[in-house]
Amino acid sequence: MKYLFSIALIFGALLSTSATAQDADQFERSFSQVRMYCSVDIPDYGLVANEWSEMVDAENKFILNYGDANDVVVMNANGKRDVYQQASEITEGTNDDGDVYQEMDITDGDGNEITIMLFDDFLSMIHYYEDGSYLIIQYYE
16 A cells, blocks of 8 residues: 555656646746738728738737647637647747747647747737638737
């Protein structure tokens, strides 16, 4: 009986160590403003093709590297919670303005492809659609 208890303690310690390591990778970023850019007109949202929308106040929180699968959880300004699954490795890059970012592909619950790019002071989500159109949402601190 003591043998089983000892194994249970060791197994529990191993699990708690891996859970702690996972928690160390998880982090949150909060943003207070948002703007959008779309390749087509979306009148319901006031979006005109190939033009940035006005910056609006909107509190959004992103939880990155969430859970065992390193998902992305978004707590939206409207109170809705979205979970996206990691679909690619994380890579690093630099945009034309010299800003360094981390990038990865994620998918939503319907399997739609989204690229997420995390910069020092903002985050971009690029939603791709089957017809070739796309929507960029940029979140700013």
